[in-house]
Amino acid sequence: xSWLAKMAGLAEVPVFVAFGEGAPADAASVLAKAPGLRVVExxxxxxxxxxxxTVPKALLPQLHRLHDxxxxxxxxxxxxxxxxxxxxxxxxEIANISVLLRAIHRDLLVGSLKSEPDFLSDAPPNExxxxxxxxxxxxxxxxxxxxxxxxxxxxxxxRDGLDLDAYTADFGxxxxxxxxxxxxxxxxxxxTIQNVAVAHPPFETQEQRGWVLLxxxxxxxxxxxxxxxxxxxxxxxxxxIRLSGARAAIPEGLGRTHDGSxxxxxxxxxxxxxxxxxxxxxxxxxLDDLLIGLEWxxxxxxxxxxxxxxxxxICANTSDPEPDTMAGGMDHGxxxxxxx
Amino acid sequence: xxxxxxxxxIFAFSMLFTAALRAGAAGPSTYPQKRPILGGxxxxxxxxxxxxxxxxxxxxxxxxxEMEMMFMYPWAVVFVEEGPKALAEMGMFLVILSVxxxxxxxxxIFRWE
Amino acid sequence: MSVALTLMIMLVFMIVGMLIAxxxxxxxxxxxxxxxxxxxxxxxxxxxxxxxxxxxxxxxxDRMNWFLSISGFLTLGAIGLAVVPLxxxxxVIGLETSVVLWGACESLVxxxxxxHGWSPNSPLALIGAYRYVAxxxxxxxxxxxxLIAAALPAESLDLRAIVTSQEDLWNVIRQPLGLPLFILLGxxxxxxxxxxxxxxxxxxxxxxxxxxxxxxxxxxVARLSMLIGFSAVAASAFLGGYLGPVLPGVVWLAFKTLTIxxxxxxxxxxxxxxPVARMLGLIWKVLLPIAFLDLLLAGLVALA
Numbered sequence: 027x028s029w030l031a032k033m034a035g036l037a038e039v040p041v042f043v044a045f046g047e048g049a050p051a052d053a054a055s056v057l058a059k060a061p062g063l064r065v066v067e068x069x070x071x072x073x074x075x076x077x078x079x080t081v082p083k084a085l086l087p088q089l090h091r092l093h094d095x096x097x098x099x100x101x102x103x104x105x106x107x108x109x110x111x112x113x114x115x116x117x118x119e120i121a122n123i124s125v126l127l128r129a130i131h132r133d134l135l136v137g138s139l140k141s142e143p144d145f146l147s148d149a150p151p152n153e154x155x156x157x158x159x160x161x162x163x164x165x166x167x168x169x170x171x172x173x174x175x176x177x178x179x180x181x182x183x184x185r186d187g188l189d190l191d192a193y194t195a196d197f198g199x200x201x202x203x204x205x206x207x208x209x210x211x212x213x214x215x216x217x218t219i220q221n222v223a224v225a226h227p228p229f230e231t232q233e234q235r236g237w238v239l240l241x242x243x244x245x246x247x248x249x250x251x252x253x254x255x256x257x258x259x260x261x262x263x264x265x266x267i268r269l270s271g272a273r274a275a276i277p278e279g280l281g282r283t284h285d286g287s288x289x290x291x292x293x294x295x296x297x298x299x300x301x302x303x304x305x306x307x308x309x310x311x312x313l314d315d316l317l318i319g320l321e322w323x324x325x326x327x328x329x330x331x332x333x334x335x336x337x338x339x340i341c342a343n344t345s346d347p348e349p350d351t352m353a354g355g356m357d358h359g360x361x362x363x364x365x366x
Numbered sequence: 367x368x369x370x371x372x373x374x375x376i377f378a379f380s381m382l383f384t385a386a387l388r389a390g391a392a393g394p395s396t397y398p399q400k401r402p403i404l405g406g407x408x409x410x411x412x413x414x415x416x417x418x419x420x421x422x423x424x425x426x427x428x429x430x431x432e433m434e435m436m437f438m439y440p441w442a443v444v445f446v447e448e449g450p451k452a453l454a455e456m457g458m459f460l461v462i463l464s465v466x467x468x469x470x471x472x473x474x475i476f477r478w479e
Numbered sequence: 480m481s482v483a484l485t486l487m488i489m490l491v492f493m494i495v496g497m498l499i500a501x502x503x504x505x506x507x508x509x510x511x512x513x514x515x516x517x518x519x520x521x522x523x524x525x526x527x528x529x530x531x532x533x534x535x536x537x538x539x540x541d542r543m544n545w546f547l548s549i550s551g552f553l554t555l556g557a558i559g560l561a562v563v564p565l566x567x568x569x570x571v572i573g574l575e576t577s578v579v580l581w582g583a584c585e586s587l588v589x590x591x592x593x594x595h596g597w598s599p600n601s602p603l604a605l606i607g608a609y610r611y612v613a614x615x616x617x618x619x620x621x622x623x624x625x626l627i628a629a630a631l632p633a634e635s636l637d638l639r640a641i642v643t644s645q646e647d648l649w650n651v652i653r654q655p656l657g658l659p660l661f662i663l664l665g666x667x668x669x670x671x672x673x674x675x676x677x678x679x680x681x682x683x684x685x686x687x688x689x690x691x692x693x694x695x696x697x698x699x700v701a702r703l704s705m706l707i708g709f710s711a712v713a714a715s716a717f718l719g720g721y722l723g724p725v726l727p728g729v730v731w732l733a734f735k736t737l738t739i740x741x742x743x744x745x746x747x748x749x750x751x752x753x754p755v756a757r758m759l760g761l762i763w764k765v766l767l768p769i770a771f772l773d774l775l776l777a778g779l780v781a782l783a
Contacts, residue, residue, distance in 0.1 A: 034531045037524035063663040067683045070691035081710030088406030097533035097691040146398040171499050173539035191415035203681050216417045219410035242681045246438030247511035275753035321478055324755045326681040339432040371708040372572050373776035377554045384550040391679040400538045402601035403688050413602040421613040428616050435623050442630040453778045476763050
């Protein structure tokens with residue numbers, strides 16, 4: 027299998043980026059420009075977990091879970107980070123990122139660098155083996171914890187009251203389509219958002235998220251071009267964005283705030299296709315006002331259309347969740363087999 | 367018969383290929399690895415659920431059109447032979463179905479909610 | 480030509496086609512992204528790296544359907560290529576109703592993409608699967624109308640007859656609305672760009688979010704196979720397939736398939752994707768009437 031390893035060694039290094047606090051505002055752009063690297067959207071596709079900035083203590087269980095979701099052989103690296111990850115390579119200089127990560131990837135593939143073991147213990151989220159009439163972990167169709175977890179239970183859909191399964195879970199903080207640090211407790215019916223609560227606010231950052239919007243609109247190549255461009259209003263990028271119909275693809279009035287701006291106008295600002303003519307006012311609007319009832323794609327567009335300060339203000343405005351929806355909140359890692 | 371054999375051959379080859387890809391790297395997955403991707407968060411329940419099929423009204427309309435397709439296949443073969451009569455017949459059929467679309471539109475079946 | 484030889488040619492066509500498609504895709508992406516340097520064979524290396532990584536299963540996955548969705552998707556693309564005549568006498572599946580068989584493959588794509596999102600038991604994959612069905616179904620109606628329109632002048636549902644009926648004039652000129660509508664279906668079948676509602680970025684990879692190692696490589700290969708199969712069908716139904724002077728038929732077919740493939744890849748990087756509800760309205764209210772119009776025009780032209 028040596029020819030396979032040789033070919034694999036020539037591949038771009040698939041990197042999953044976990045952003046922490048204090049990550050450089052241009053981190054995404056630096057990574058896009060680094061030759062031989064490819065930033066991937068799911069840890070399942072990655073060989074290296076790349077932590078940029080410091081993940082705060084409250085989110086460390088999440089970081090550890092994320093680390094364990096990478097397939098073997100895997101490694102991790104830290105940049106601008108005060109986190110401690112056993113076995114992780116610390117990168118000091120920007121110029122070294124590519125060289126170092128490529129070397130790690132090659133060593134992993136030929137086996138001279140050992141793949142990092144799990145942080146968490148190999149135990150199911152709930153004990154299920156041997157419980158119940160068939161040993162599936164529960165009673166009947168829905169009871170108990172079949173194969174380790176309970177099944178979703180029904181709740182009325184907010185649009186027509188149909189009693190169907192509502193799926194409640196925390197999303198984030200390391201999902202590429204969510205702003206870094208943001209953990210949302212979402213209740214979904216299908217792909218429509220029924221309820222939202224902020225479990226952890228986004229980190230403070232100066233990062234511009236126009237490229238994320240382009241990526242969400244199915245234009246990853248343009249997103250990368252924008253990251254590479256030296257100035258935000260680059261003429262070629264602007265022309266390509268206009269040609270793509272990105273503006274028309276965003277529904278009018280989506281995510282409208284009290285100042286009258288919607289995702290479309292904010293998209294224009296973020297991609298530099300219009301002049302900044304107004305300041306955003308985000309008083310008295312919360313994520314629940316903005317997101318409930320939206321389809322997933324629309325909701326992601328709304329979330330990423332705000333600048334960091336506005337989004338933090340909106341998250342602070344979001345009304346406190348009802349106690350029952352928070353049952354599976356932040357401390358869930360305890361009975362999910364976390365070490366600490 | 368040759369068609370069936372060809373399809374079975376192609377399917378068998380595809381399965382073999384997919385299985386062969388799996389021969390490379392092995393190793394069982396541990397429980398922490400198996401956890402579904404939620405960006406580090408841990409779900410409470412399984413993801414499988416009874417979805418609200420938002421588009422079910424639309425699928426009914428779709429079925430109407432699929433049935434129409436059944437008529438259309440033989441229609442396409444005899445179309446030139448039958449001439450304008452066939453065109454007029456299919457035209458009427460499509461008009462009736464289009465009225466159905468317009469009605470559905472008015473009732474709001476193309477809305478996601 | 481014997482069936483075995485045709486089958487071999489088809490296999491070579493498919494493998495070379497996939498390689499070219501992957502390279503073209505990389506080239507377009509880099510060109511648009513403004514990235515220079517780096518080998519264009521990157522997708523091949525990436526596949527090698529992918530199969531050297533572990534294949535992770537999820538908690539209580541539907542293992543059989545996970546495997547079936549990947550191998551089945553690969554099969555459907557290959558069947559698409561198999562119904563396409565590679566020359567006047569050579570076709571792997573020579574069926575009098577090959578358009579109907581292809582139509583069945585199109586609808587099975589919806590089932591398999593759904594299964595691919597269903598089987599890992601993961602929320603974001605499930606949303607991708609669910610959403611894809613909503614778009615995959617109505618967009619198939621477009622394809623049915625334009626394919627029926629292409630069958631009218633041939634007076635047959637056999638792709639071989641459809642190709643020979645284009646000896647005087649290609650369908651792309653006779654029925655100008657047909658090919659653009661059919662290409663939209665191609666974008667949906669291959670899960671690309673503006674119609675990629677299954678594996679999109681807002682779901683961090685959607686139905687393939689849980690794919691690692693061999694599964695990821697397999698799914699990407701299957702998508703490429705569908706791209707080749709679809710492009711070959713489109714080239715035969717609208718660009719006269721193997722017809723052409725001097726050169727052997729299969730070379731002409733390859734050239735035309737490449738053209739369609741290039742258009743699909745370019746569009747997938749250039750066009751933005753709208754939210755699913757908006758696309759649903761667009762298909763039913765705008766594109767479907769255009770497909771009716773295409774059928775009407777094709778009917779009038781065929782009678783003239």
